Amino acid sequence: MRSLALLAALAATPALAQTDPSDWDAVAATAQGQTVYWNAWGGSTTTNDFIAWVGERVAEDYGVTLEHVKLTDTADAVTRVLSEKQAGTDTDGAIDLIWINGANFAAMKDADLLFGPYAEQLPNWQYVDVDGKTVQTDFTVPTDGYESPWAMAQVVFDYDSADMEPLGSMQDILAWSQANPGRFTYPQPPDFLGATFLKQVLVDLLDDASVLSEPATDDNYEQVTAPLWDYLDALTPTLWREGRAYPPTGTAMFPLIADGELDLSISFSPGAASAAIANNELPDTVRTFVLDKGTIGNASFVAIPYNSGSTEGAMVVANFLMSPEAQVRAQNPDVLGYGTVLDMEALSDEQRAAFDALDLGIATLSPAALGAVQAEPHPSWMTRIADDWAQRYGVAQ
Amino acid sequence: MDDGLALRDVTIAKAGVPLVRIDHHIHPGEALTVMGPSGVGKSTLLAFVTGTLSPAFTATGRIMLDGHDITDAPPHKRHIGILFQDDLLFPHLTVGQNLGFGLAPGGSRASRKARIDAALAEVDLAGYADRDPATLSGGQKARVALMRMLLSDPCALLLDEAFSRLDAALRAQVRDLVFARAMARQLPVLMVTHDVEDARAAGGAVITLA
Amino acid sequence: MLGPLLAGIYGTILPAFGHLPAAGLTGPSLDAFRALFDWPGLPHAVTLSLTTGLTTTFIALFIVVGLVAGWSGTRSFRALERALSPLLSVPHAAAAFGLAFLIAPSGWIARAGSPWLTGWDRPPDVLILQDHWGLTMTAGLIIKEIPFLLLMTLAALGQADVVRARTVAAALGYGRVTGWLKCVFPRVYSQIRLPVYVVLAYGMSVVDVAVILGPNTPPPLSVQIVRWMSAPDFNARLLANAAAILQLALVIGALLVWRLGEGLVAMLGRRWIMAGTRSTCDPVIAAASVTLAATSALAIGGGLAVLAVWSFAGFWGFPDALPDAFSLQNWSRHASGLGDALGQTVLIAACVTLVSLALAIGCLEAEHRHGLRLTQRGMWLLYLPLIVPQTAFLPGLQTFLLNAGLDTGIAPVMLAHLVFVLPYVFLSLADPFRAWDRRTATVAAALGASPNRVLWAVRLPMLLRPVLTATAVGLSVSVGQYLPTLLIGGGRVSTLTTEAVALSSGGDRRAIATYALMQTAAALVPFALALGLPALAYRNRKGLQHG
Numbered sequence A: 001m002r003s004l005a006l007l008a009a010l011a012a013t014p015a016l017a018q019t020d021p022s023d024w025d026a027v028a029a030t031a032q033g034q035t036v037y038w039n040a041w042g043g044s045t046t047t048n049d050f051i052a053w054v055g056e057r058v059a060e061d062y063g064v065t066l067e068h069v070k071l072t073d074t075a076d077a078v079t080r081v082l083s084e085k086q087a088g089t090d091t092d093g094a095i096d097l098i099w100i101n102g103a104n105f106a107a108m109k110d111a112d113l114l115f116g117p118y119a120e121q122l123p124n125w126q127y128v129d130v131d132g133k134t135v136q137t138d139f140t141v142p143t144d145g146y147e148s149p150w151a152m153a154q155v156v157f158d159y160d161s162a163d164m165e166p167l168g169s170m171q172d173i174l175a176w177s178q179a180n181p182g183r184f185t186y187p188q189p190p191d192f193l194g195a196t197f198l199k200q201v202l203v204d205l206l207d208d209a210s211v212l213s214e215p216a217t218d219d220n221y222e223q224v225t226a227p228l229w230d231y232l233d234a235l236t237p238t239l240w241r242e243g244r245a246y247p248p249t250g251t252a253m254f255p256l257i258a259d260g261e262l263d264l265s266i267s268f269s270p271g272a273a274s275a276a277i278a279n280n281e282l283p284d285t286v287r288t289f290v291l292d293k294g295t296i297g298n299a300s301f302v303a304i305p306y307n308s309g310s311t312e313g314a315m316v317v318a319n320f321l322m323s324p325e326a327q328v329r330a331q332n333p334d335v336l337g338y339g340t341v342l343d344m345e346a347l348s349d350e351q352r353a354a355f356d357a358l359d360l361g362i363a364t365l366s367p368a369a370l371g372a373v374q375a376e377p378h379p380s381w382m383t384r385i386a387d388d389w390a391q392r393y394g395v396a397q
Numbered sequence B: 001m002d003d004g005l006a007l008r009d010v011t012i013a014k015a016g017v018p019l020v021r022i023d024h025h026i027h028p029g030e031a032l033t034v035m036g037p038s039g040v041g042k043s044t045l046l047a048f049v050t051g052t053l054s055p056a057f058t059a060t061g062r063i064m065l066d067g068h069d070i071t072d073a074p075p076h077k078r079h080i081g082i083l084f085q086d087d088l089l090f091p092h093l094t095v096g097q098n099l100g101f102g103l104a105p106g107g108s109r110a111s112r113k114a115r116i117d118a119a120l121a122e123v124d125l126a127g128y129a130d131r132d133p134a135t136l137s138g139g140q141k142a143r144v145a146l147m148r149m150l151l152s153d154p155c156a157l158l159l160d161e162a163f164s165r166l167d168a169a170l171r172a173q174v175r176d177l178v179f180a181r182a183m184a185r186q187l188p189v190l191m192v193t194h195d196v197e198d199a200r201a202a203g204g205a206v207i208t209l210a
Numbered sequence C: 001m002l003g004p005l006l007a008g009i010y011g012t013i014l015p016a017f018g019h020l021p022a023a024g025l026t027g028p029s030l031d032a033f034r035a036l037f038d039w040p041g042l043p044h045a046v047t048l049s050l051t052t053g054l055t056t057t058f059i060a061l062f063i064v065v066g067l068v069a070g071w072s073g074t075r076s077f078r079a080l081e082r083a084l085s086p087l088l089s090v091p092h093a094a095a096a097f098g099l100a101f102l103i104a105p106s107g108w109i110a111r112a113g114s115p116w117l118t119g120w121d122r123p124p125d126v127l128i129l130q131d132h133w134g135l136t137m138t139a140g141l142i143i144k145e146i147p148f149l150l151l152m153t154l155a156a157l158g159q160a161d162v163v164r165a166r167t168v169a170a171a172l173g174y175g176r177v178t179g180w181l182k183c184v185f186p187r188v189y190s191q192i193r194l195p196v197y198v199v200l201a202y203g204m205s206v207v208d209v210a211v212i213l214g215p216n217t218p219p220p221l222s223v224q225i226v227r228w229m230s231a232p233d234f235n236a237r238l239l240a241n242a243a244a245i246l247q248l249a250l251v252i253g254a255l256l257v258w259r260l261g262e263g264l265v266a267m268l269g270r271r272w273i274m275a276g277t278r279s280t281c282d283p284v285i286a287a288a289s290v291t292l293a294a295t296s297a298l299a300i301g302g303g304l305a306v307l308a309v310w311s312f313a314g315f316w317g318f319p320d321a322l323p324d325a326f327s328l329q330n331w332s333r334h335a336s337g338l339g340d341a342l343g344q345t346v347l348i349a350a351c352v353t354l355v356s357l358a359l360a361i362g363c364l365e366a367e368h369r370h371g372l373r374l375t376q377r378g379m380w381l382l383y384l385p386l387i388v389p390q391t392a393f394l395p396g397l398q399t400f401l402l403n404a405g406l407d408t409g410i411a412p413v414m415l416a417h418l419v420f421v422l423p424y425v426f427l428s429l430a431d432p433f434r435a436w437d438r439r440t441a442t443v444a445a446a447l448g449a450s451p452n453r454v455l456w457a458v459r460l461p462m463l464l465r466p467v468l469t470a471t472a473v474g475l476s477v478s479v480g481q482y483l484p485t486l487l488i489g490g491g492r493v494s495t496l497t498t499e500a501v502a503l504s505s506g507g508d509r510r511a512i513a514t515y516a517l518m519q520t521a522a523a524l525v526p527f528a529l530a531l532g533l534p535a536l537a538y539r540n541r542k543g544l545q546h547g
Helices: A002-014 A025-029 A045-062 A074-086 A103-110 A124-125 A170-179 A194-205 A209-213 A221-238 A253-258 A270-276 A311-321 A324-331 A349-354 A379-392 B042-050 B095-102 B110-122 B138-151 B168-184 B198-204 C002-016 C031-038 C042-071 C075-089 C092-103 C109-110 C135-157 C162-171 C176-183 C185-206 C208-213 C222-228 C234-275 C282-311 C331-368 C376-387 C388-403 C411-435 C438-446 C449-463 C464-480 C482-489 C496-502 C511-538
Strands: A035-041 A067-069 A098-099 A147-154 A154-162 A264-267 A284-288 A296-302 B005-014 B017-026 B031-035 B058-063 B081-082 B154-160 B189-193 B205-208
Touching: A002 C464, A025 A035, A035 A045, A035 C234, A035 C411, A045 A067, A045 A270, A045 A311, A045 A324, A045 C222, A045 C331, A067 A074, A067 A170, A067 C496, A074 A098, A074 A103, A074 A324, A074 A349, A098 A103, A098 A311, A098 B138, A098 C002, A103 A296, A103 B031, A103 C185, A124 A264, A124 A311, A147 A311, A147 A324, A154 A253, A154 A270, A154 C075, A170 A221, A170 A264, A170 C185, A194 A209, A194 A221, A194 A264, A194 A296, A194 A379, A194 C331, A221 C464, A253 A264, A270 A284, A270 B095, A296 A311, A296 B042, A311 A324, A324 A349, A379 B081, B005 B042, B017 B042, B017 B205, B017 C496, B031 B042, B031 B198, B042 B058, B042 B081, B042 B154, B042 B189, B042 C135, B042 C438, B095 B110, B095 B138, B110 B138, B138 B168, B154 B168, B168 B198, B189 B198, B198 C496, C002 C031, C002 C234, C002 C388, C002 C411, C002 C438, C031 C234, C042 C075, C042 C135, C042 C176, C042 C185, C042 C222, C042 C234, C075 C135, C075 C282, C075 C511, C092 C109, C092 C135, C092 C162, C092 C208, C092 C496, C109 C282, C135 C282, C162 C176, C162 C449, C176 C185, C185 C208, C185 C376, C208 C496, C222 C234, C222 C464, C234 C388, C282 C464, C282 C511, C331 C411, C331 C449, C331 C496, C331 C511, C376 C411, C388 C411, C388 C482, C411 C464, C411 C482, C449 C464, C464 C496, C464 C511, C496 C511
Parallel strands: A035 A067, A035 A098, B031 B189, B031 B205, B081 B154, B154 B189
Antiparallel strands: A098 A296, A147 A296, A154 A264, A154 A284, B005 B017, B005 B058
């Protein structure tokens, strides 16, 4: 009976058999000479530079050519894979690797659009901090090895210390914004960071945020989110441009801070402000803070579409991203300033020393100061809240 | 007997309305002048002879050149030279290159150059080979155009108001030159003009269209 | 060339009516339209689309007509013409970025006046970019359409006997502007009607300029279509196709309204002519149009200047008029990315332009040899790809190519570019080719030159200047293409334009400036060469120096 099922499974595999992820030598050998199209958001120079560096390194070590396909929105890549499936392009699709998480991951995993499981078979998985960091769930959805983590993110607020002091809660932010109208804004949802801001408001306002870890239902949605809309109704008129326009992304707020249009903004990368200062994009008076109750955190992942023609090359890149070498570079504020996904205890002394030697930068909080990490709500909340936001504020009159 | 340019029962019509009717044999060294006011179809007749008649016109009859029927030959295979009222020298080429364009292919580079220089000397333009045509005077341009045409060894010569742009003194001079060269080469000449002086100088038969 | 257009529209109509067998959906159904009409942003998005297109066209046309009527033949006109012509090739995205960096509350103009004049030590919290009514976006379109309409008008003027018409009108006591409007404009307008329609359709459906300068709450319909196209959810895709049909209907509607307006203006104009009114407000129109035209030239020029400053800027806080320091850091960090994108851009532009040239010259040569002439209907077909909004057929074309298995690689992108490049190349070649003296060909044939020798040895060398200009036009049109590259390339083909627009969401002004400048250079350098090469090749040929 079991062998019959196995046979059926074998018959269902595409003619172009993909290499077994656990046979790393075979993976590395097949990857040689492949070209990997990595679809990743292309709006940030620092990220683009980092990806280019990854490309050079995997070319050196594995003979894999990495092409960065710069997206304005990760959803573009999801659509692409979807339409390829519709068109019957089941082998050698346009995309080999996607920078992904949250709702996009849930959607692709649901629709069987991903290759895997592969993540936990990769050699560098041994260094990943499985217990201390949320690397096996993504917005409460189990990853099941269909995506591999490469950076940790946590909400921080960037502020200009020349003009204001750190604030402790969302209510404090509202009060400050009312006293200083036009000095705060957030990216326009459904931008990832903008939607995160909405969730952060809700998490901070609720006395007990545990309801958010279950899918939203028609019964509880309105009642649970009511405080969020009250808050936004009060906040919006005090926002930059009175909420009649929003920046498209998080990094688009850097020039606004640099010019003094904004004093306060939100970021999902604790080290981004330091990196931007080093890059002349922010004044050196910018610092970061987190809320007293803590802020939302999650991991950034990469996933491989089911129809990639270069799965081995993509796994090589995914594995390299989890290497101590890549991780220490990503955490360097002069490069990216992203949090590492690795467990310091699992590293050799030499590897750990490289992390310890990093100067995190003047605007970056120490791991201790970053405080408690709050869990991401179930993706169903984000989808509904983002839709609702668009109805209420996205078509401002 | 067959030598020369013969227009046999040529009729050119536009939208069914006949414009030109002509039946004439021009012998070598003879000229036929077609006269008439502008718009009467004189140039259309020449277009038919050169093979560049616009599709708006229909033509019947045959054109015989030295005994061959060239009515259906492509323009560049007809061996019929034409001069217009404008010199139409190619502005991107030097005077010498213009003549070289006309000169029938063959011969060494040196012999071709020698023929070009000789042609220029024949019309008192020796040493002008490297000049830009735009820097020449009207009379000089007309002479270059004539020699360019003659170097291509045509078997007949058409003149389309060829002298009307030149001022009176120059006109007689160029006209005499053209006819002298044509007669020297025993070419049949078909000329359209509205100038009686031209017709008189040509000396042959005159047909007046109305 | 209509193939891709028809395939695209076909591929758009089916999903709009809920027919997408690949996704297990069979139509027809009106669900997508129902969802579209339920979208709360629709009324405003539609209004924006209409107002932007109509306002852009009207103002740009007004300025160009006022300029030509009031100033043509004068020295200041030639100066302005010389300033505006190269601006035609500045890509829309680069011009939009430049304008944004100039007029934003933290832009160069505010910096130049602060704090000594305005008292601002922070940028004022005013909504200039992304304003609700799309006024900034409209301004951005106007400054780019003025050079286009101006050059089209000048080309048309060549065929109208302007100088004598003006002399006659002046002798009858008419002022410059009034005389021109009454005598020349009716003839010229019938020649520039199609270009005007192109401007109208383009203004209603533009995406890149709208992304950079336009509002987001909600965005214009075309931007929303592209967003829906890229949403992960399939219903959004149907919605996008339904909206594309609506977009097409809007453009057709607006063209009809414009056409009716033409009739009305013509009727009033005839009455005005019959009334014999001499000069009315000639000086006012002349002054207004020259001021606006000069402003728009300055806006593009100033925009490029501020882009240049940003691309070399170290830290540059408000309200400093110039950065603290200049450095090459920015250019060096983007060098490899710029190089790759430039290579891709040039490869596509060169191939597409070459094919377009071959097709256009072949077509015009066939016209010449067989005595044919493109009819008015033929002109419409030629203009059709420029008038049908890109957002209405590119989504469908993408689906179509995907189904045909032609979706990867650079070739489909080139094909899509060809649809837009060919008409421009043909239009810029057609007039000089037709104006070429046919008797030259007769003389050459009489000298024994075959038709091919006439083409290669006489016609093309004599028409070198227009051929090079058409090449430059083709290259710059290809360089500027955003939506065809993005949608048909599926993200794998990144040109300077797609990179620059992708950067706009990140807000890194130094990176944006670098890419936008490079994009401008890619479009401008061919124009400089097109002007320079014939002058060099024919420096000893007086007869071709003003060709």
